[in-house]
Amino acid sequence: ALAVAACQTIPKEIKIEGRTYQTDEWMNTPSSILSAIPRRLHLQPDHPLTITRKLIESRFPSYKTHNDLFPIVTTGQNFDSLGFPLDHTGRSRTDTYYLNKETVLRTHTSAHQADTFRNNESEGYLISADVYRRDAIDRSHYPVFHQMEGARTWDRRQAEKEGKTLAEVIWDDVVRIPKHDIAVEDPNPTFHAERNPLQATHSPEEAEAIAAHLKRSLEDMVVTIFNAARSATETNSASENEPLQVRWVEAYFPFTSPSWELEVFWQGDWLEVLGSGIVSQPILANASVPNRIGWAFGIGLERIAMLLYSIPDIRLFWSKDARFLSQFSEEKPIRRFVPFSKYPACFKDVSFWLRSSSNAAGGAGSAASPTSSATPATTFSTPVPPAAPLPPSFHENDVMEIAREVCGNLVEDVRLTDEFVHPKTGRRSMCYRINYRSLERTLTNEETNELHEKLRGLLVQRLGVELR
């Protein structure tokens, strides 16, 4: 029987911090997510995210900071203003929390780029904020995390006034950035016709100057904060005492070109810490500052804080437990986080058949995954949002969401352990392994059994799957 999915009761309107939103069939935001909005961890005194934010801000003293921008934005702000194509996976209800067709919980701080450029209050700005994404569940992914956006722009007319080229003006600023002594791997050309193109309205000299300013500024920031952590004490986390290794790799974002990511070598692997690039000129033109030109970046604060302090699980940032919070202080040097005892894990599997009409779409798309290699030229087409939500089909993020809803922070990890298609019926079977574990206490058997039963029930009710 083809069970009808989703009988969730959705309120007609919801009130969030005094603002009222009408919901519609696009609404997919559970109350557990809405309840994270008032937390504002990046502003909580002595919170590791606050300390990390301030450390980064201290490397950009002249930049104007915005730390209190409201998380609910329009699809225009989050996607259209940035030139996201209409079919970009980031727009999908499987990836993004919607309140209604035009209203989302921001998926990145870039949602405020256009408005901040339009206000044109400062040459440089930093925006720190909570961001929301439907995503995988594991120790480094949580549906709410924090980003810092930064941008620096120059006015072409200023260069004319000074009788210099724009590139010369920018290079004057580049040489003022403090030097560091870390060898940085950067094998790629600044731009590349196919892989990482120059924008039509930018000269190669301008792009080289902006890229140099961007890379030196961000290297200075990363090197300084990691060195601060390393020299703080020999028991701190960042001092496993191999020298710091960083590298630039080519990247793609709909709103920058060329684009790069900065990676840090960490415990045997290259870890992406930020995305960046030269701001797409249409964003600045649409924001009524067509004469400005510059760069932007976006960095994950949890990711940096986890490296600085060796915080092993992203859920810990949400802890109100003094055993966590008391270990961080804005006054004291960075010290390695001392985990309180790890409580036992409880693994439980759930296997089910998908509805025969479902196609199994996998994985978690990032809001910045490429759907085409084309760079926005000088204008964005005005996208018209699709008329209605996509028909229900299976997406792994829906399983993650249900696990979050049932378990809150009592789930550490959810992973696909088996998947096959029945040779005769063509039906697809999935098996997920749930790791139940609290950060604060030992869970009882009854408790985990109850959570698991509830999870199984909701999978059937919401996704129409048949348990095996």
Ligand code: FA5
């Ligand atoms: C973005 O969100 C872009 N808006 C960044 C950007 C801004 C690019 C301005 C160019 C110009 P991305 O999805 O890669 O890109 O996220 C940026 C950073 O946020 C990542 O490098 C990572 O540090 C952090 N991040 C992303 N997803 C997660 C997650 N699920 N959990 C923790 N941190 C994450």
Ligand code: MG
């Ligand atoms: Mg990325």
